[in-house]
Amino acid sequence: MCNTYIPISMKIERIINEDPDKTLRTYDLSFVNKEDEIKFKYMPGQFCEFSILGKGESPFGIASSPTEEGIIKFTISRTGSVTQEIHYLQEGDIVGIRGPLGNWYPDEKLRGNDTVIIGGGFAFTTLRSMIVYMLDHRDEYGKITVIYGARSPEFFIFKDELKEWEAREDITLHLTIDKPYPGWDKLIGFVPAVTKEVGLDPSAYVLVCGPPIMIKYTLPVLSEIGFEDSKIFTSLERRMKCGIGKCGRCGIGSKYICIDGPVFSLQELKKIPESF
Amino acid sequence: MIKIKHEQLPALIDFLSEKYQVYAPVQYGKETAFKKISSASEINKSKYNTSLNPKEIFFPQSEVMFTYDKEGIKTPLPKDKPIAVWGLKTCDTKSIRILDEVFSNAYQMPEKEMYKDPYWIARYKNCLLFSSACNEPLSTCFCNWFDSGPFDKTGSDVYVIDTGNEYIMEGISDSGKAFLENYKAVEQVTPEDQTKIDELKKKAKSYMQPPVELAGLKDKLQDIWDDPIWDEVSAKCINCGACAYICPTCHCFDVSDEGKEDKGKRVRLWDCCMFQLFTKEASGHNPRELSRNRVRQRVMHKYNYFVENYHEFLCTGCGRCVQVCPVNLDIRRVIQKILDYDKAK
Numbered sequence: 001m002c003n004t005y006i007p008i009s010m011k012i013e014r015i016i017n018e019d020p021d022k023t024l025r026t027y028d029l030s031f032v033n034k035e036d037e038i039k040f041k042y043m044p045g046q047f048c049e050f051s052i053l054g055k056g057e058s059p060f061g062i063a064s065s066p067t068e069e070g071i072i073k074f075t076i077s078r079t080g081s082v083t084q085e086i087h088y089l090q091e092g093d094i095v096g097i098r099g100p101l102g103n104w105y106p107d108e109k110l111r112g113n114d115t116v117i118i119g120g121g122f123a124f125t126t127l128r129s130m131i132v133y134m135l136d137h138r139d140e141y142g143k144i145t146v147i148y149g150a151r152s153p154e155f156f157i158f159k160d161e162l163k164e165w166e167a168r169e170d171i172t173l174h175l176t177i178d179k180p181y182p183g184w185d186k187l188i189g190f191v192p193a194v195t196k197e198v199g200l201d202p203s204a205y206v207l208v209c210g211p212p213i214m215i216k217y218t219l220p221v222l223s224e225i226g227f228e229d230s231k232i233f234t235s236l237e238r239r240m241k242c243g244i245g246k247c248g249r250c251g252i253g254s255k256y257i258c259i260d261g262p263v264f265s266l267q268e269l270k271k272i273p274e275s276f
Numbered sequence: 277m278i279k280i281k282h283e284q285l286p287a288l289i290d291f292l293s294e295k296y297q298v299y300a301p302v303q304y305g306k307e308t309a310f311k312k313i314s315s316a317s318e319i320n321k322s323k324y325n326t327s328l329n330p331k332e333i334f335f336p337q338s339e340v341m342f343t344y345d346k347e348g349i350k351t352p353l354p355k356d357k358p359i360a361v362w363g364l365k366t367c368d369t370k371s372i373r374i375l376d377e378v379f380s381n382a383y384q385m386p387e388k389e390m391y392k393d394p395y396w397i398a399r400y401k402n403c404l405l406f407s408s409a410c411n412e413p414l415s416t417c418f419c420n421w422f423d424s425g426p427f428d429k430t431g432s433d434v435y436v437i438d439t440g441n442e443y444i445m446e447g448i449s450d451s452g453k454a455f456l457e458n459y460k461a462v463e464q465v466t467p468e469d470q471t472k473i474d475e476l477k478k479k480a481k482s483y484m485q486p487p488v489e490l491a492g493l494k495d496k497l498q499d500i501w502d503d504p505i506w507d508e509v510s511a512k513c514i515n516c517g518a519c520a521y522i523c524p525t526c527h528c529f530d531v532s533d534e535g536k537e538d539k540g541k542r543v544r545l546w547d548c549c550m551f552q553l554f555t556k557e558a559s560g561h562n563p564r565e566l567s568r569n570r571v572r573q574r575v576m577h578k579y580n581y582f583v584e585n586y587h588e589f590l591c592t593g594c595g596r597c598v599q600v601c602p603v604n605l606d607i608r609r610v611i612q613k614i615l616d617y618d619k620a621k
Binding site for chain 2: 253
């Protein structure tokens, strides 16, 4: 019988420091066993429990795209006891993951349509997965517009890729930071304000992911521009344990984030008590 | 229907033990609880429900999910004989069936293997539940609120009525019927026995207060989610969690690692939404910081959220939480208060 509680063995191939404080690190993991890799089919927006035996596990959105074969990527902020332990890990170490868990961004709806992607801080991980996935199937999607905000220029993650995307014609990138910074010639201002100003077409689908405060103030702006609730999607987080709808921890209303989410439309969220 | 004399119970337990691990109510310190027995002499024959709930038979309070060492991960899935449980009351049988819905399925994706709980299934598979009619419900019992009652057969494999000197048994499920067919040392039930059953039923009913109509409860709760009534409802709760640990249907658990990097185990332990740490995130943010929100969560989960997903209440009216609550926060009064509450006033 399938046992979703047992972690899959993964090897850390590469660790990338994303910010000067070294609180944000990206981990590229490869599968130790080929058969695990074959079984591991996922879509952008899904998450895994990242497990260190003896230390515990925590849930993280998958930052790699299914089109990047052989590698599963997570960007992890050092915050609690498990993430602290993850930050002690070295390249070559063996860790565990459980997943892929949860639902994903509504890819089937995005195909053939324009998409606006709005992200803040290091919650850009699953959005990065979606963007890479879309760029790898570029003809199947309409216009792609990205708004991405960070405290200051050093706190953007995936900086090299952001540069590459900026140079491309088939994706529009609006990078913004909270306050002026020496040498910064792009946008300045919080994500909700930038969202209002860049002239979005409300016929598009929107994916929003970021700190709760950013989501809280961005959603009304989107409604004001004229986006329908059914076309706005966001990804939620809660403390989590089992990941398969049993342990009761990540409940919001009658839903569990681990199996009904993490991706919800604003239309769904408005019916769920406790979601914000 | 067939019957056996009380003196014949040891023979029945011995017969059961050939094919099953038999669990039954036993004296357990100051408590009564369902434990594995090897002979009928260990059985506590109290006419009341056990003080501890029976969920631990299939979902132990602490359970090793796997052990690990340098060689890798080992999963100690139970591989013993199937489980037979003697002495369950109807409310407890129902609670086990409800938990099976949670652990063996996932409400929207029952076909998906990855959502099944292998630990529960390993114990639950091929189990045989002997479910006893309850001759003398306690003042805390309210099973009759849930389309049930002390003589409800629902969920039984074998339904048992204790007439005082005999056990009358009826096979309800296929496995229950098959068991009784294989068990030869029985007598047939007489018309006098039927009269006895009717009397017992009548008497049991007389012990219970009339049921409260719960048809509107789910919607009412939806309606008052954001209402100040929760301050009043939760005012005396001290968030001790006794209600959740004693509850036969509460199934929240924590997962925790014990050991070091090279040797240890991952265990799961019962947990409780009454505790502040239950939802506290690493960042410090806690979506259920306030006691009122945690009390609301427990009530909503049992009588609204769970109903939404599984179309039944996550409560069987066993009354254990009413018995153990140290501040006498009676869930029946909470429900009544909510039903009577007029938001407009």
